[in-house]
Every structure is written in C-alpha cells, then in structure tokens.
Amino acid sequence: MQQWIKILLIGITVSTLILAASCTPPDSNVGSYAEDRALIEDLQARYMFALDFGDTDTYVSTFTEDGILDIRNGNPWQGREAIREIIGGMSEREEGQPQEEPQGPYPATGRHNITNIAIKIDGDKATGRAYWFHYGNNNPERSADVDSYGHYEDEMVKVDGQWLFSKRVIYNEQVADWIAPRENPCW
Amino acid sequence: MQQWIKILLIGITVSTLILAASCTPPDSNVGSYAEDRALIEDLQARYMFALDFGDTDTYVSTFTEDGILDIRNGNPWQGREAIREIIGGMSEREEGQPQEEPQGPYPATGRHNITNIAIKIDGDKATGRAYWFHYGNNNPERSADVDSYGHYEDEMVKVDGQWLFSKRVIYNEQVADWIAPRENPCW
Amino acid sequence: MQQWIKILLIGITVSTLILAASCTPPDSNVGSYAEDRALIEDLQARYMFALDFGDTDTYVSTFTEDGILDIRNGNPWQGREAIREIIGGMSEREEGQPQEEPQGPYPATGRHNITNIAIKIDGDKATGRAYWFHYGNNNPERSADVDSYGHYEDEMVKVDGQWLFSKRVIYNEQVADWIAPRENPCW
Numbered sequence: 001m002q003q004w005i006k007i008l009l010i011g012i013t014v015s016t017l018i019l020a021a022s023c024t025p026p027d028s029n030v031g032s033y034a035e036d037r038a039l040i041e042d043l044q045a046r047y048m049f050a051l052d053f054g055d056t057d058t059y060v061s062t063f064t065e066d067g068i069l070d071i072r073n074g075n076p077w078q079g080r081e082a083i084r085e086i087i088g089g090m091s092e093r094e095e096g097q098p099q100e101e102p103q104g105p106y107p108a109t110g111r112h113n114i115t116n117i118a119i120k121i122d123g124d125k126a127t128g129r130a131y132w133f134h135y136g137n138n139n140p141e142r143s144a145d146v147d148s149y150g151h152y153e154d155e156m157v158k159v160d161g162q163w164l165f166s167k168r169v170i171y172n173e174q175v176a177d178w179i180a181p182r183e184n185p186c187w
Numbered sequence: 188m189q190q191w192i193k194i195l196l197i198g199i200t201v202s203t204l205i206l207a208a209s210c211t212p213p214d215s216n217v218g219s220y221a222e223d224r225a226l227i228e229d230l231q232a233r234y235m236f237a238l239d240f241g242d243t244d245t246y247v248s249t250f251t252e253d254g255i256l257d258i259r260n261g262n263p264w265q266g267r268e269a270i271r272e273i274i275g276g277m278s279e280r281e282e283g284q285p286q287e288e289p290q291g292p293y294p295a296t297g298r299h300n301i302t303n304i305a306i307k308i309d310g311d312k313a314t315g316r317a318y319w320f321h322y323g324n325n326n327p328e329r330s331a332d333v334d335s336y337g338h339y340e341d342e343m344v345k346v347d348g349q350w351l352f353s354k355r356v357i358y359n360e361q362v363a364d365w366i367a368p369r370e371n372p373c374w
Numbered sequence: 375m376q377q378w379i380k381i382l383l384i385g386i387t388v389s390t391l392i393l394a395a396s397c398t399p400p401d402s403n404v405g406s407y408a409e410d411r412a413l414i415e416d417l418q419a420r421y422m423f424a425l426d427f428g429d430t431d432t433y434v435s436t437f438t439e440d441g442i443l444d445i446r447n448g449n450p451w452q453g454r455e456a457i458r459e460i461i462g463g464m465s466e467r468e469e470g471q472p473q474e475e476p477q478g479p480y481p482a483t484g485r486h487n488i489t490n491i492a493i494k495i496d497g498d499k500a501t502g503r504a505y506w507f508h509y510g511n512n513n514p515e516r517s518a519d520v521d522s523y524g525h526y527e528d529e530m531v532k533v534d535g536q537w538l539f540s541k542r543v544i545y546n547e548q549v550a551d552w553i554a555p556r557e558n559p560c561w
Contacts, residue, residue, distance in 0.1 A: 049373035
C-alpha cells in the first residue's frame with residue numbers, strides 16, 4: 001500500500017473521531033442555557049396559575065418530593081405533603097369564609113405575577129431570583145388593585161428532564177418580618 | 188490489500204454515516220422548545236406594542252389569515268379583516284371622542300402587559316396561557332393606575348417559520364360575563 | 375490498489391469534510407435567537423435588581439464601557455463613569471434625605487418591572503423594546519402602589535459572549551417631556 005494512502009486513512013480516522021466527540025446530537029439543545037431557562041420560565045408560569053386557581057395538585061407538583069417552601073415566617077415547610085397541607089388549607093379557609101369577602105356582583109379573584117427573572121444554571125441545578133406582585137378585585141366594585149409585592153429566591157433541580165423547585169424563599173414587602181435585606185440578592 | 192485496512196475502512200464508513208445521520212445542522216435549533224418559546228414571547232410582546240400604540244396593521248398581522256379573536260362577548264371575530272374592523276374601529280372611536288378624556292397636561296396613555304406565559308408546543312402548533320393586566324394615566328394628574336386584568340387562552344401556529352395567533356380568547360375579571368371559570372385553565 | 379477502494383476513500387473524505395463544515399459544535403447554540411434572547415432577558419432582570427437594591431457596581435456593569443443612558447431629559451450620560459455618577463448619586467441622595475420618607479414601620483422599597491420584551495438580533499447586535507412600570511410602598515401603611523410606567527428603547531451588543539446595553543433610552547409617561555411619541559416604537 002502506498003504511503004500517502006496510509007496518511008490519508010489516519011487523517012480521516014482522526015478527523016472522524018474528533019467529529020464524533022464534538023458533534024451535537026439532535027437532543028443536545030437540552031442543557032443549553034436557553035433551553036433550561038425556557039423550561040424554568042414555563043415552570044414559573046404554571047406555578048402561578050396553580051396557586052391562583054386553587055389547583056393544589058399542580059402547585060405541589062412544581063416542587064421536588066423534598067422541596068422547601070419558605071415564606072420567611074420562621075417555619076419553612078419541607079416536602080410535598082407539608083406544602084400541600086398549608087396551600088390546600090389556605091384554599092379551604094378562603095372557601096369557608098365567604099363572609100370576609102366584600103359584597104360584589106361575582107366572585108373576586110386575585111393573581112400573582114412574576115417578572116424580572118434572573119437564572120443561573122449549573123448542569124442539573126439552577127438558582128433563580130425574580131420579582132412577584134399581586135393584584136385582585138376583592139372589593140364591592142370589583143376594581144383592580146395591586147396590593148402586595150416582594151421577590152423570590154429559588155433553587156431548582158432538573159429531575160427526569162423536568163425542572164422543579166427544590167427551595168423557594170418568598171420575601172414580602174408588606175409584612176415587617178418578611179421584607180428583603182437591603183443588599184442586592186441577585187448578581 | 189491488507190485485512191486490517193479493509194476493517195478500518197468499513198469502520199470509518201459506518202461511523203461517518205452515523206455521524207451524518209445524527210449530526211445537528213446549524214439551523215436545527217429552530218424547532219427546539221427554547222427557540223419556539225422565544226419566538227412566541229416575541230410575538231406576545233409585539234402584539235402588546237401594536238395594541239397600545241394603535242398600530243392596527245401590525246396588530247392584525249399577529250393573527251393568521253383566518254385567526255379568531257374572542258373577548259367572551261358571545262361574538263368572536265374571525266379573519267384579519269374582521270379583526271381589523273373591530274380593533275381599528277376602537278382606535279378611531281377613541282380619537283373621535285376626546286371629550287371623554289379627563290383634562291390633563293398631555294395625552295393620556297394605557298398599556299397592556301403580559302406575564303406568567305405558559306406554552307406547550309407540538310410541532311407547528313402551540314397552546315398558551317398567560318396573565319394580562321392594564322394600567323394607564325387617564326386622569327387629570329396623569330398618575331399611574333392599574334385598572335383591569337384577566338388571562339389569555341391562546342392557540343398558535345407556525346406559518347413559514349413565523350408564529351401567529353390562530354385563536355386568542357381573552358378573559359377579563361372586570362366584566363361579569365367575561366370572567367374566568369374557577370378551574371385552572373393551565374396545566 | 376483496487377479502484378473501488380480509491381472511490382470509497384474519496385467518498386469518505388468528501389463526506390467527512392462536509393460533516394466538519396456543517397456540524398454544530400456543542401457551544402454553537404450561542405448565536406441562536408433563543409440563546410441570545412435568553413441571555414438578554416437575564417441581563418434585563420439583573421439590571422432591575424441592581425437598580426432597585428442600590429447595587430451601583432452591578433448596574434453600571436450592564437452597560438458597555440461607552441454605553442449611553444438617556445432618560446429623555448436632554449442630557450444623556452455616556453460611559454460607565456458618567457452613569458455611575460448619576461445612579462450612585464441618586465442612591466446617596468435618597469439615603470441622605472430620610473426626612474422626605476413618610477413615617478412607617480420599616481424602610482420603604484420601590485421596584486421596577488419589565489414586561490413585553492421584543493428583541494431583534496443581528497449577529498452581535500440587538501435592538502430591544504419593552505415596557506417598564508414601578509410600584510412601591512413609600513407611605514405610612516407600607517401599602518403597595520403602582521406609581522409610574524413607560525417603555526425602553528434599547529441597543530445591545532455582545533462583548534466576549536456577554537450581552538450589554540450600548541444604549542438605553544427610557545420613556546416615562548409621568549413626565550410631560552419624557553413621554554413616548556404616538557407611533558408604535560416596536561415592529
């Protein structure tokens with residue numbers, strides 16, 4: 001065999017191996033910053049719908065099995081069952097106390113919104129910061145009113161391709177004990 | 188020819204073919220969840236600018252040719268021309284009735300905002316849920332005021348690489364007949 | 375050497391070269407619309423945290439070295455040092471004038487939010503439009519209140535893989551000289 005053929009063969013082999021090592025398979029977008037961020041933004045949105053529409057099952061499922069919900073009241077809840085109890089309990093109490101709701105032409109609603117989502121991703125773990133604010137129409141005229149706001153400090157993990165909250169800490173600027181420290185919690 | 192050369196050649200051929208089959212071409216990000224979601228978020232933002240700044244042409248172009256706009260008044264509009272008529276008509280009526288605007292030092296404005304965007308994508312079709320709220324300064328002092336909110340239930344299709352609304356249903360918590368049902372409209 | 379071996383070798387060489395030219399390396403997601411948009415959304419969020427929490431260093435670092443901040447007062451600031459002076463000065467003035475803050479049970483806060491982010495990307499340059507609004511609780515009851523809004527017109531550049539503001543123009547609907555023109559600033 002001629003010498004140049006041998007060199008050619010070795011060259012092809014090496015370049016093929018380099019290609020095989022560096023080439024992006026079709027599903028490799030999973031893991032890009034954009035892909036992970038997109039999935040986390042979707043999680044954040046679904047969390048809000050579940051919270052505001054009293055969908056406790058979905059709300060709880062946005063946390064990991066041992067996820068932590070901490071509203072800065074000195075008593076964080078850990079685990080889906082603990083979170084279900086407190087969130088489900090809130091909905092039940094609301095339903096059981098219609099007398100506290102001002103008279104109005106139809107049921108009042110309240111909605112939580114998320115903005116300013118900053119996310120750092122490190123493999124299957126992510127750290128998030130975001131603002132939240134709430135408006136509702138719990139008044140006789142059903143007029144819209146912003147009534148509270150704060151920020152989130154989140155830890156998330158990717159479990160079986162799905163991002164979940166492993167820890168959500170909620171700061172609230174309407175309650176003295178739950179307000180944010182002065183320093184920037186973001187980066 | 189030596190036997191090992193033949194084996195080497197076959198090996199290279201097979202690995203090259205596998206590479207050719209699995210390798211991601213540069214434009215293959217189109218179609219990833221992140222890419223589609225990014226384009227839909229952009230659509231949602233451009234829709235809002237067009238709505239609030241009275242840009243009827245752009246507003247109408249965010250819908251498919253036979254797209255449906257349904258504000259829950261029992262009378263959905265279908266098709267760009269029908270949508271143009273109702274949206275363009277709104278702007279004209281506003282311009283023709285300055286007497287309804289409170290006195291103020293400069294023209295009042297109103298702005299619609301979108302938050303909590305949840306999106307499911309299935310090929311060239313997408314389903315969306317999101318919150319909207321509106322603030323404005325239509326008062327003598329031009330002070331900012333949130334005055335209404337609700338949510339969107341969207342169906343979108345990708346036409347020639349561009350995402351468009353094929354159906355947008357708008358729920359509004361300030362009008363008894365347009366409020367959302369109690370159950371979670373998201374997933 | 376047999377003829378078919380030569381043809382095979384040439385075929386492998388050509389297909390390997392095509393692969394090498396077309397194949398997406400792992401970091402090539404950088405540059406997709408989704409990836410750039412994700413990074414810019416993150417920039418927008420971090421800007422807000424830095425602004426509201428008085429983190430001048432981080433705020434300034436969201437601009438390019440010769441970046442421009444223009445709040446439509448006829449006097450745009452250019453360069454990080456000029457921006458630092460005006461933004462840092464604002465924080466100091468606020469800290470130096472507690473007498474202007476209404477009495478309350480704990481320090482008042484204010485928060486800027488961004489929504490409706492439209493972004494066009496052209497290589498290492500990007501053009502953005504978005505809405506902003508502000509709420510705070512600077513009142514004796516620390517109750518939440520939306521008090522101002524407007525929109526951003528942004529130019530951004532990618533420097534060493536990081537998106538930065540090269541120019542941010544801020545329109546504000548609460549000040550007669552700073553309001554937006556009537557025509558749609560978006561596309």
